[in-house]
Structures are given as structure tokens and as C-alpha cells.
Amino acid sequence: MRNTASFLIVVGFLILWEISARIIDKAFILPSPLQIFIRLWELKEVLFLDHLPITLLSIVMGLTLSIILGTAIAVWMSLNSSVQRAIYPILIASQMVPVIALAPIFVLWFGYTIWSKVAVAVLITFFPITVNTFDGLSSGNKDNEELFLTMGATKKDIFFKYSIPMALPHFFSGLKVAVTLSVIGAAIGEWLGAQAGLGYFSRRMMTQFDGAAVFAPIIVLTFVGILLFICVTHLEKRMLNWRTKS
Amino acid sequence: MRNTASFLIVVGFLILWEISARIIDKAFILPSPLQIFIRLWELKEVLFLDHLPITLLSIVMGLTLSIILGTAIAVWMSLNSSVQRAIYPILIASQMVPVIALAPIFVLWFGYTIWSKVAVAVLITFFPITVNTFDGLSSGNKDNEELFLTMGATKKDIFFKYSIPMALPHFFSGLKVAVTLSVIGAAIGEWLGAQAGLGYFSRRMMTQFDGAAVFAPIIVLTFVGILLFICVTHLEKRMLNWRTKS
Amino acid sequence: KNEDTEKVSIMLDWYPNAVHSFLYVAEEKGYFEEEGIELDIQFPANPTDPINLAAAGKVTMGITYQPDVIIAKTEQDIAVKSVGVLVQSPLNHVGFLNDTGIKSPKDFEGKTIGFTGIPLNEAMVQTMMETDGADFNSVTMVDVGFELSSSIVSEKADAAVGMYINHEFPMLEYEGYQPGHLDPTDFGVPSFYELLVVTSDDTWANEQENIEAFWRAARKAFDDMEANPDEALATLLKHQDKANFPLIEEVEKESLSILLPKMKENGKFGHQDAEVWEVTADWMTKAGLLTKEANLEGIFVNMEE
Amino acid sequence: MLAFNNVSFGYDEKRKILENLSFSVHPGEFISIVGVSGSGKSTIFRLVTGLEHPLTGDITLEGNKNGDRLGKVAYMPQQDLLLPWRTILENAYLPLEINGIDKQTAYQQIQPLLKEFGLEGTDDKYPAELSGGMKQRVAFLRAVLSGNPLLLLDEPFSALDAITKLSMQEWLLEQWKKRQSTILFITHDVEEALFLSDRILLLKNKPVTDVEEIFVPLQGKRTRNDLNLPEMLALKDRLLSTLQSEVAL
Amino acid sequence: MLAFNNVSFGYDEKRKILENLSFSVHPGEFISIVGVSGSGKSTIFRLVTGLEHPLTGDITLEGNKNGDRLGKVAYMPQQDLLLPWRTILENAYLPLEINGIDKQTAYQQIQPLLKEFGLEGTDDKYPAELSGGMKQRVAFLRAVLSGNPLLLLDEPFSALDAITKLSMQEWLLEQWKKRQSTILFITHDVEEALFLSDRILLLKNKPVTDVEEIFVPLQGKRTRNDLNLPEMLALKDRLLSTLQSEVAL
Ligand SMILES: Nc1ncnc2c1ncn2[C@@H]1O[C@H](COP(=O)(O)OP(=O)(O)OP(=O)(O)O)[C@@H](O)[C@H]1O
Ligand SMILES: Nc1ncnc2c1ncn2[C@@H]1O[C@H](COP(=O)(O)OP(=O)(O)OP(=O)(O)O)[C@@H](O)[C@H]1O
Ligand SMILES: Cc1ncc(C[n+]2csc(CCO)c2C)c(N)n1
Numbered sequence A, B: 001m002r003n004t005a006s007f008l009i010v011v012g013f014l015i016l017w018e019i020s021a022r023i024i025d026k027a028f029i030l031p032s033p034l035q036i037f038i039r040l041w042e043l044k045e046v047l048f049l050d051h052l053p054i055t056l057l058s059i060v061m062g063l064t065l066s067i068i069l070g071t072a073i074a075v076w077m078s079l080n081s082s083v084q085r086a087i088y089p090i091l092i093a094s095q096m097v098p099v100i101a102l103a104p105i106f107v108l109w110f111g112y113t114i115w116s117k118v119a120v121a122v123l124i125t126f127f128p129i130t131v132n133t134f135d136g137l138s139s140g141n142k143d144n145e146e147l148f149l150t151m152g153a154t155k156k157d158i159f160f161k162y163s164i165p166m167a168l169p170h171f172f173s174g175l176k177v178a179v180t181l182s183v184i185g186a187a188i189g190e191w192l193g194a195q196a197g198l199g200y201f202s203r204r205m206m207t208q209f210d211g212a213a214v215f216a217p218i219i220v221l222t223f224v225g226i227l228l229f230i231c232v233t234h235l236e237k238r239m240l241n242w243r244t245k246s
Numbered sequence C: 001k002n003e004d005t006e007k008v009s010i011m012l013d014w015y016p017n018a019v020h021s022f023l024y025v026a027e028e029k030g031y032f033e034e035e036g037i038e039l040d041i042q043f044p045a046n047p048t049d050p051i052n053l054a055a056a057g058k059v060t061m062g063i064t065y066q067p068d069v070i071i072a073k074t075e076q077d078i079a080v081k082s083v084g085v086l087v088q089s090p091l092n093h094v095g096f097l098n099d100t101g102i103k104s105p106k107d108f109e110g111k112t113i114g115f116t117g118i119p120l121n122e123a124m125v126q127t128m129m130e131t132d133g134a135d136f137n138s139v140t141m142v143d144v145g146f147e148l149s150s151s152i153v154s155e156k157a158d159a160a161v162g163m164y165i166n167h168e169f170p171m172l173e174y175e176g177y178q179p180g181h182l183d184p185t186d187f188g189v190p191s192f193y194e195l196l197v198v199t200s201d202d203t204w205a206n207e208q209e210n211i212e213a214f215w216r217a218a219r220k221a222f223d224d225m226e227a228n229p230d231e232a233l234a235t236l237l238k239h240q241d242k243a244n245f246p247l248i249e250e251v252e253k254e255s256l257s258i259l260l261p262k263m264k265e266n267g268k269f270g271h272q273d274a275e276v277w278e279v280t281a282d283w284m285t286k287a288g289l290l291t292k293e294a295n296l297e298g299i300f301v302n303m304e305e
Numbered sequence D, E: 001m002l003a004f005n006n007v008s009f010g011y012d013e014k015r016k017i018l019e020n021l022s023f024s025v026h027p028g029e030f031i032s033i034v035g036v037s038g039s040g041k042s043t044i045f046r047l048v049t050g051l052e053h054p055l056t057g058d059i060t061l062e063g064n065k066n067g068d069r070l071g072k073v074a075y076m077p078q079q080d081l082l083l084p085w086r087t088i089l090e091n092a093y094l095p096l097e098i099n100g101i102d103k104q105t106a107y108q109q110i111q112p113l114l115k116e117f118g119l120e121g122t123d124d125k126y127p128a129e130l131s132g133g134m135k136q137r138v139a140f141l142r143a144v145l146s147g148n149p150l151l152l153l154d155e156p157f158s159a160l161d162a163i164t165k166l167s168m169q170e171w172l173l174e175q176w177k178k179r180q181s182t183i184l185f186i187t188h189d190v191e192e193a194l195f196l197s198d199r200i201l202l203l204k205n206k207p208v209t210d211v212e213e214i215f216v217p218l219q220g221k222r223t224r225n226d227l228n229l230p231e232m233l234a235l236k237d238r239l240l241s242t243l244q245s246e247v248a249l
């Protein structure tokens, strides 16, 4: 019920779009929602069987690598404050490099393989995971850690029984951002040279002057993003079920 | 002093890069930092006088539009809770659309004009500004607002004397994210269709086998990002100087 | 300067090179100004942008490839038309480095071939291979955008289609590589118009006079260029954007000598023949590029002399 | 000054919090309201300030029956609720600013009061730079500056440590005498209520249908020792046991 | 049980907080430490638990001079510091888990205690679902479960409202008697100290060079009325005035 208004706005927007598209009547420049939907249906096999798996593969590989790399660096920084002092500023500064502008270089390094896409995805998803996990690991308060110490806890006890559960909500916040970015990363990677994938397909349809088919894979990508996001949210709810109790 | 370690790491990284670049000896694939620096110097006029102003213009226009649009929507949502309930979920969902994948369409709509770049920049910077400003405007607590009411304050008083100062720190957080994204947005916009600009230049050099010249504008872009970020931080410090007192 | 000059824009097919000399000559000699137009020359960020933006009306004209115009018109009903040819016979070859050991289209089997993202190139390779009795399915086609030469030099692709015999090959040789090439017309691909100028039907309807003015100036410049290629080359080099698109004099000189005869094959610069359009469309239908019957209705107009 | 006359109220129509409650406050009195947690003390304040309106019954403020009360009483909340981005001076200026008084005039009025409240030299400091006791004094000053003679204090000292609390209590008594204001004071702390007030209103039952009025048998200048008088100790025990029996309810 | 012998300490070599401090605690005693804010009460606890080490002097815990004290005393902090992601049972299990006791055995040990502490039915609840008083009881249980006989409580009730505080105090006294543990209790609240303890240590001077020991003249079962005894009232006044003079310093 709460979202009736949103729903109505979306429907209104679609209708407006449909009407303007029909008035302009240049499907190549502005396809109508209906045309896009029909094209999506016609292309369903190509999109879902040929291109989606490829894109999903780079997203999943990119995310996995990001998570491994990101949490490893976050843990390393949280365990050693001189590492932290050295690396953290670099991490922050590195975000100022428009890494996406480097994407074409990856093609040179990795060729037109999946790795150039994975590299783009890792480069843009790795930062939110690292920073959030690190912030989470350092969000513990001294009082609590000292309470552990007075119980005779070792550093390892504190890390596993306090820091990690403490960091989990932050890790999930980072992951939620990363998931969205990974879709964008894979799409960008696929623009730059690929033989398959939704981003590639969208671009290719542009060269075929097929406006509706340009949008169709973008819609699929959007749903991939939403689905991944929902998955993470569910996982989060299950792992942090205590949070719903407050 | 705190950053000596970071500095050493960066220097070490540059030296390593220089050495590997010399060993690989394919400036096109991996130019060395020195080569990049020399190229940057040689190209300084072209980069700083021809391309930088163009890129800066799209960044500034994109940011300005985002700020106007973003704060307007945030204020609107904060003033009217049914607007908020209707729009907020759409805003969040809209972030799942890989807007960057839509960028090529903008080129069709706006041609190789500044507007296609501004559109990309607005599309990716507008979200953090809106959401942060809105969260800031709603971060006020009821107790404080009720205190204002007991003093005989009007809604307008509360908005200007309480909600806005309250929202300012959040607005700046959003702006800091937006500034970084705006550089990326402009660069991407320029890849996809432009007649000048740093992103355009970088891509162009890619076709000229000139690796060092591919990196040089990216370095400039990075510094543009850092500079913008510093500007925002300074502005923030000046406007929120009370925060340093706690 | 002139109060009532009309703005006309043209998007090149590639970064500027010898083919575009006449534009700079006309500019230099003030022919456009005489015709009352002000020409804005744009370079594409994407190999497919010239036709796309011309079709969308974002530029007055775009320099593009003949089969693309047929695909746009036939498959998607996009109202575009060609208003003149620049290069009347193919320059497009499949290029590779000699070390790859490629000798004929049969050797493409199992290889990676780069192309600019224009689907027609895939069909060309397919036709070449089928003519040579090879299996096209074993080839991986990758969209490399503008990086045709760099993709084979950096060994990201074994070969690339879309390289021009007059430009990329001399350039690679100049850079010290040993490129080899195969001519598609030797392997079943018909000869068609390599480069032509398109506009959208809407633009044609609204700005026909400007386009005609453009062509008058262009023709005049082409005549000058034919009469004195060295001067034209000097103009091109003078106008080159050194930082962005450095040109090499030797390469462009050789390029121009290859180009000049191809730009006036039937004695008339810009003139098009309905027959060439039909031959091209036939091949495209055979090659599977067209799923519908070719729509050549109003696909080109010839400027009046 | 203030009178509740058969007031009933509930945030939710079905669950009344106050039912037919009546009491009155005379000018110059210091009255404490005591009751267990959740009994409705703060709710009474919300009604007095005009943030809420009684479902039935009347509230009369300075002879004005059921009028608009927003802006007519001085309210000092439990947390100081100082605005962190305003200096002490600017925080104190807030009620005057809302009443449309210009900065110049207002600052001239505030400056001497800052001194009187033991806040000299803090004009340009930010709240974060002050101690808890000082912040409470600024909040009190702000309430006083609203210019309304009836002051409502909702557990103003509950966040302070025991020693600071004691000195703030004495300071408050002094201020009250000096300014001759009327104070309505909410507290959990029975000893605090006894030390400060002329009269204690003890809220009873759920919903509150009745207040037990207790007159504190102390006059004029009080000292902490007065709390050890036998009648005061008896009063304290009575209050405490009543409260504990209310909790059990 | 515990003895400080000429202990000096400062977080910063130059600014001592404790100087040549000596006192001792006997098994089964209930001792309160009272002192103004910032005097060094919590610092003494940090030394006892072994989080800090004296610069000079010795601390003897159960006959063990200057040994490793981490894990040897039961400490209950001011905030409950319960882990929000663990249920009540799991929170109570924490000290046992750290000592390597397996879940099965531990839970069998904890379950009856939960009942005894008035926490039955909360096993699988999360801390956020409990009231302030209940959370303090869980924190106390957790401290008790560490199995160490010396219990340190750092202002455990300061965050509770006055009425809840009273009942928690009574409950604590009961638990202390039942378990025969030794308790060291920090508080700001003089009345609390008097009601609970056998002996009060009042920290004096800055740095603390001396503690004033005050024996509370109450034996056996106490009631709140005992606080109204003339000698108790006299003690309270003495304590309060000493504290207030320390603040002035
Ligand atoms: N804004 C509100 N909306 C709905 N119910 C409320 C609201 N404020 C308070 N209540 C409820 O009204 C009852 C009385 O609350 P009130 O805050 O007046 O109690 P109190 O005596 O001030 O308690 P405390 O000593 O804890 O401050 C409580 O049951 C509370 O849950
Ligand atoms: N970790 C620390 N590092 C440096 N100085 C500290 C630290 N902890 C406390 N201090 C300082 O030591 C002094 C004593 O602090 P301590 O916390 O022991 O006081 P306290 O008596 O417990 O005060 P309170 O009643 O406010 O809890 C204070 O001046 C404080 O600022
Ligand atoms: C100098 C020069 N080199 C390459 C191309 C690109 N190109 C040549 S053919 C073709 C596809 C259509 O056959 C494309 C994209 C060009 N235009 N000019």
C-alpha cells in the first residue's frame, strides 16, 4: 500500500514516455516502452541464454575477487595500524583516479577476454567493500574490547567474537553498493570490446539502428542489479536477524 | 609526518612501475611514469588550455544542475511526506539502472555537444546529493522541533533555523561523493562523443599508439578530482567550523 | 563574419586523413564562405556515430559506408539517404602481421578478427571465408572500435577488417611493421561504394540548399585537389590537429595517390549509380545481412551539376 | 497562573493516559511532578505547552481558557537541545530571534545575563566545548529569555552526575527566587523534589486520575540539612513507597 | 583478597593520577569507592583488572603480587556492553566461551541462574528487547559467570531511573549476600554508597594520594529506613561536604 503512489508515478511515467515516443515516432532515437517490451520478448532467448550468462559471469567473478581482496586488505589494516596509516590515504586518493577512464588500458593488458571486464568490475567495487569493512572492523569501542580483555580474552577471541560480528553490518552496506556498481562495471567493460554480454549486445544493436533492442538488455541489466541487491538484503537479514529485534 | 608511509609506498610503487615499464619496454601498453610525466609536460598547453576548460565546464555545469535539482527534490520530499513516500523508492530503484549504459543514447539525443556530457554527469551525481540532503533534512529530532514550536516558531522558522543547518553536513557528504563521480561522468561522456576534453583526448591517443599521452590526461583528471574534493572540504570546514570544536 | 552564413556540420568517418583533403582545401580557399555556409567538421567518437547522428539530425551530414545505409533503411525504416559518394570502390582490406602466417581467408579459421563494430564487416569476412571454403563459425569477431591497427600490433587480435589499403597499411609500414592484407573483392565480395555522405530525409527536406551548396564548394575543391595534389596535401597538413591527429606526410602522399582515381571513377566526383546500389543490396541479401527485401526507394540523390 | 480542569487525554483515543485530571498552579510557586516512568508526566507538559490538546476538559493559562499556548510558556527540556552549530550567545538568542527581536538589541539584553548565570566568556564558544552543568544553565537561560513567566522543566538534571546535580539544584533555587518565576518541575528523584519544591504533585493510577498533593513543610531559605528533618524523612519514605507500589501496578 | 601498596600511576608520566596509594580489600567485603568526577575511580579499576600497570608500587590479588590479572577479576562496566547480536543466553555464555567451556555444559550451568536473576524466558531474546534494569542484571550475571570472586562494578546503575535504581540496589545486596562475593563498587551517589557498603573509600586530592576510609555503621539486613538514622545522616553530610570541597579544588 505504501508504494501505491510510487507505482502510479512509474505507470504515469511509462504512459507519458509511450505517448511521446509515438509522437516523435523515431524508434531508433526513442523507442517506446511497449516496443522495448516486445523486443525484449522477441530477444528473450538470445538475451537470457547467450548474453546474460556471460555478463553474470563477469559480475560474479568481479564481486568475488573484490570481496576477497577487499576484506583481506580491510582485515590487514585493522590488525596493523601502521599498515592502516600507510594504505588508507592511498585508498581514498585512488578513488579520485577516474578508474573507468583506465578501462581501455585493461583491454590492452588482458585482451578481449573476460578478464578485462572483471578488472573493471573489481576496480570499482573493491573500494566500497574495503572501506566499509574496515570502518566496521574499527567501529568497535574500546570499552567493549577492554571488557573482553578483563575476561582473559586473546586478540583472536576479540577479533572473531567482537570485531567480525561488529563489522558485518558495515560489510553488508559496502556489499550493497558494490553489487550495484558491479553491474555498471561489467556493462562498461563490455562496451570496450567483447564478443558477448548484455552491454555488448546493447551497443551492437545501436549499430543496427535498433533502438528498442538497445534498451532491452539495459532493462535486463537493471533487473540483474535489483535481483543481486535483493539477494544481498536477504542474506543480510538472515545473518543480522538480531537487528530486526530492536 | 603521519603520511610519510603513504608517501613512501606511492614512491615505491612508481619506481616499481618505472622499472617494469622499462623491462617490458612497450610504451604503448605500459608507459613508464617518467614517460607519462614528460608527455604531460610536452602536452601541457594542449591539455590545460584546450581540453581542461572543456571538461571543467561540463563538470561544473553537471554539478550545478545536480545541486539545484537534487536539493530541490530533497526539500520537496522533506516538506511533503506523501511526495517522499512516492518518490523515494523510485529514486532508490532508479539507481539500479546502469545509467552509464544509457550514455550512448544521450549522444543521439544531444549530439556531440556539452549537453550529452552534462546529462551523464547529472545522472550519476544527482542521486548522492538528493539522498544525502534528504536524509540530512530528516535527521532532525522531534524533541528539537517541538522545542521550537513551544517557542512559538513557525514552520518556516524551523525549516531555516533548524532543518537546513542540520542538513548541511549531510549535504556536504553527498557533494563530496558527487564531485568524484562528476569527474568520472564527464570522462565517460567524453569518450562517447565529444570534440574536445580530457577524456576525449585520452581516447584519441589510444588510436595513436601513444600510451604516455593516454595516461597524461587521466593524471590531469585525477588532479581535477582531488582539487574539487579539496575545495568542497574547505568550504565544508568553513561553513561547519563548529564541528571542529567538539 | 558573414551575417547570414548557414551552419552546416559534417561528421567524418574516421579521424582526418587524405580522403578529407578536399574539405580543408575548400575551407582554406573560402569556397564554403562563397556559398554562404559555415562548415563544422566533427570527428566520430564511435565508428557508427556518423550515420547515427546524421539519422538523428544531430549533424547535417555524415561520412559512412554504403551497406550501412541500406541496412538502416531496410531493416529499421530509418529515413536516410546518400547525397554523394567520396570513394567509389573498395579500400577496405583484411589486415594482419605477416608473422601470423595468414595467406588466405582459410587461414582465418580459429583466429580472432577485430572489426569496428559495424556488422557489415562480419558479413565480409564470412563471404571471404565461404568463398575460400573455410568455416566462418570458427572465427571470433571482436569489436575493437577504432583500435584496428593497434589490436593487431598489440596481438589482441590476429587480423582486423576495415583497414584501408591507402592509410593503415602505409602507416604500419612506416612504423616498421610488416603488414599483410587480403582484398575482399578477391573473395566474393562485390565492389561497392567505399565512402559516401548521408543525411536524414528530414534534414534533406529542410536544408537541401545548404547541402547543395556544400557539394558545389566540395566539387570545386576536389578539382583543385586533382590539379594540384601536393598543394592539397600541404593544406591538409597545415590544418592537421598535430596534438590530436598527427599525420605523416609520406603516408598521406601515398594515400592521396591511391585515392584520387577512386574518387572520380566515373568521371564525376560524388555521382552515384542506381546499379551499384542494387548490386550491393543483392550481395547483402545473399550474405544474410538483410532479412527483408532491400528498400532502395529514395536511398540516394545526385546533386545537379 | 495555570489550571487543569477535568482534563482527559490519550495519544490514542482508546488508551487514555490522563483522565479527569485537575490541579492548579499559582504564580511564584515551585511545583514538582513526580510519578513512575511512563505515567504521563511529560504528557502533562505537552498539554501545557500546547503541543497537544485535551480530549475533554479545559486548560487555563493566565486566565486564557483553552487558548493557543504555543510560545506562551518557557520550556526547558531534559536534554539541553542546544543547537551545536550556534555559539552560546546565538543559542540564547534563539527565542528572541523567533519573536523577531533584532540581534543588536537582543545581545545587549543577553550579555549581562550570561555573566549572572556564570557563563561569562562562553559567548563565542560552541555547546560541545561546555560541561554538562554549563549546558544546562544555557538551556535554562534560553528558557528564561523566552520571557514567559511559567517555566516547565522536564527532568533537567537527570543526565548530570550526582555532585554537579546538587550544585545545579541549589543554583536553580537561587534563580527561582531572584526571578520570581513560576516553575513546574518533573523529576524521578524524590529527594530532588523535596529539596526544591513548595508543593509536589504525585501522579497516581494508570491512567492518571488523581494527583496526590504534598505540601513541603519548608519555608524561605533551605539547606540540604533540612532534608534530614524527621518530617522530611517521613515524607520521603511516604513518597518512595507510594511510587514503588505504583510500579508494581 | 586485594591490596594496593604505594601504587603510583598516570596515563602520562608527567601527570600522575594516583600517588602512593594504599588500601586493601578483604574477602566478602562490599566496598564503595566515591570521588569527584575525574578523580581516578575508573583508573583504579583499570589497575585492578590488569588493563594498566602501576608505575611504582605493588598490587596484590589473592596473594599474587604483581601477577597477570587479566581474566582474574569479574568486571561489570557502567554501560551493560552486551553484544547486540547475541541472545541473552549467548551473552551470558561469553566469559565461559573465552575460558574454553563448551556450549552444552555452559548452558546447563547458565539456565538455572537466569531464573534466579529474574531473567527467565529471556534466553533467546536480544538485549535490545530488554529493559535497562534487566540488561544490568544480565551484565551482572555475565560478571558472576566469569567465576572470579572479586567483582568490580563501575557505576552500574547510573543510567537507570531513580525508581529502578532503588530496586536494583536491593537486588544487588541480596545477590551479594547469597553469593558471598567480594564487591568493589564505584559510585557518584553518596546515598547509594551508604546503603550498600561495609566500607567507603573516599578519594582525596589530585593526584589521589589518600583515601578516607569510612566504615558504615550498619550490620546484617539493611532497609532504606536505616539511611534516616542520625549517624547515617551525619555520615552522608560529611561525605557530601568533603566531595563538594574536592570539586572546588
Ligand atoms: N508521542 C507519543 N505518541 C504515543 N504515545 C506516547 C507518546 N509519548 C508518550 N506516549 C505514551 O504515553 C505514556 C506516558 O508517557 P510520558 O512520556 O508522558 O511518561 P513520563 O511520565 O514522562 O515517563 P518518563 O519518566 O519515562 O519520562 C507512555 O505509555 C508512553 O508510551
Ligand atoms: N585512557 C586514558 N588515557 C589518558 N588519560 C585518561 C584515560 N582515562 C582517563 N584519563 C584521565 O585520568 C583522569 C582520571 O580518570 P578516571 O576515568 O579514572 O576518573 P573517574 O573518577 O572514573 O571519573 P568519572 O567519575 O567521570 O568516571 C582524568 O583526568 C581522565 O581525563
Ligand atoms: C582510414 C580509415 N581507416 C579505417 C576506417 C574504418 N572503416 C573502414 S571500412 C569500415 C567498415 C565498413 O566497411 C570501417 C569502419 C576508415 N573509415 N578510414
Ligand SMILES: [Mg+2]
Residues within 6 Å of the ligand: D041, D042, D043
Ligand atoms: Mg518523560
Ligand SMILES: [Mg+2]
Residues within 6 Å of the ligand: E041, E042, E043
Ligand atoms: Mg569513571
